[in-house]
Amino acid sequence: MESPRTLEALTNDLVVEIFLRIGSPADLVRASAACVAFCRLIANPSFLRQYRSVHPPLLLGLLDPYGDIEPTETPHPSAALAGAVARAADLRFGEYFPSSKLSGYCVSDVRDGHVLLTITPYLEDDEDEKLVPDLAVCDPLARVCLRLPPIPDDLLASVQVQQQDLVHYSCDTFLVPSGDEEDVTSFRVIVMMRSTQMLVAFIFSSTTGDWSAGSPFSLGSLRIPYDNIPSYAYGCFYWKVESENRLLTLNMSSMEFSVVDLPPGPDRSFVIMVEAGESRLGMFSLINHGTTLCYAIRQIGSEKSNQLEMDSVIPLPEGYIYFRIHGSYEGHILIFGYAFSEDACFALEIKTMKIERVCRKWRGFCPYFVFLPSMSQRRI
Known part of the structure; x- marks a missing residue:
């Protein structure tokens, strides 16, 4: 009699491959x-x-500077689940600082389920305003928050930034996307200090718990608009230079700024750089006074790096006077449509170029993408 067959034990690699095919969290x-x-x-x-x-995670909606959320609306595919998840998230950020004297806080950025807060403490009559604002990173679904240590004075002094220079500087704060990093629970924060003549970037790593500084960069005649949100691709941040077909870049490996020329073409009022795969940069840009959205691809690190491989026009929703594009998040860019009757926010999926409406009205510009609560780890 033939002995019964037994199933061979599944290896961990095979089990992982099976789990990756489970579509529902x-x-x-x-x-x-x-x-x-x-x-x-x-x-x-x-x-x-x-x-x-x-x-990909769910798009819950848009966070405004005060932590209120404008939820994703139907017919967006995330709308039904987004409403339930939004109710589970704790967006009352002030409760994370019960023993602190605060005059307020502001949502600066949202990435990978983390919310970056700029904190404004109460100042006594004899206290001076701080050169660098207090910062905290929260995970609303895990309901945890970490207040970051201040940038050390000796680190500020090492790049010629001192407290008496306060009136000459402004600060931009934002999170670094996790990208392909192995540890999805860690995070990094950038504080970019700028004057009329100089830029310098400081970075905080949750892995080390320390701040470090990049090399100061002389702006010269370059002008970077203060409301210009950077895009991120292949380990670099990109800002559009005002009134010029050039980009300011920050390489996260070297922590150095540089300027690159865009390929010849029409004046681009807004530019967003994205990862197009196969070592290629995708470039979304608005032309014709914000009425036409173009997409082009350029090769990185070759003789053709300053040439467009493909240039196409993406049809935009009808009924709007003009548009603005804003940042790249979780494989999407945001598109804001302005009309006489009712404005609306849309999300364009980069992989498919499909445009879907997120909400009709908005007060903030930070899209909040998360996994379902049961899939979220304690990340801070």
Whole structure:
């Protein structure tokens, strides 16, 4: 009599491949509850990073500077689940600082489920305003918050920035997208200080708990608008230079600024750089006074790096006078349409070029993308 066949034990690699094909985060959570081994595999940051690359997080809506959310509306596919998840998120950021004397806080940026807050403390009559604002990073779904240490005075002095220079500087603060990093629970914060003549960037790493500084950069005649939100691709931040077909870049590996020329063409009022795959940069730009959205691809690090490989016009929603584009987030860019009757915010998926309406009105410009609560780790 033939002995019964037995199934060979599945390797962890095969189990991971099976779990990556589970489309519903809720079903994935049920699988994690089956046994300790499954739970350990699914909770691993490396697996969560892979799952995230295959199954994008939900777009809950837009956060305004005060932490209020404008939820995603139907017919957007995230609308039904977004409403429930938004109710589970704790966006009352002031409750994270019960023993602190604050005059207020402001949402500066949102990336990878983290919310960056700029904190304004009460100042006594004999206290001077700080050169660099207090900062905190929160995870509303995990309901945790970390207040960042101040930038050390000796680090500020090392790049010729001192307290008496306060009136000559302004600060931009934003988060660094996690990208393909293995540890999806860590985060980095950039403080970019600018005067009329100089830029310098400071970076905080949650892994080390320390601040570091990049090389100061002389602006010369370059003008970077203060409301110009940077885009991020392949480890670099990009800002459009005002009234010029050039970009200011910040390389996160070297922490150095540089300026690159855009290919010849029409004056581009807004430019967003994205990852187009195969070492190619995608470039979205608005021309014709904000009425036409163009997309082009350029090769990185070759003789053709300053030439457009492809240039196309993307049809925009009808019924709007003009548009603005804003940042790149989780494989999307935001498009704001302005009309006489009713404005609206749209999200364009970079991979498919599909445009979907997010909401009809908005007060903020920070899109809040998250996994379902049951898929969120304690990230801070």
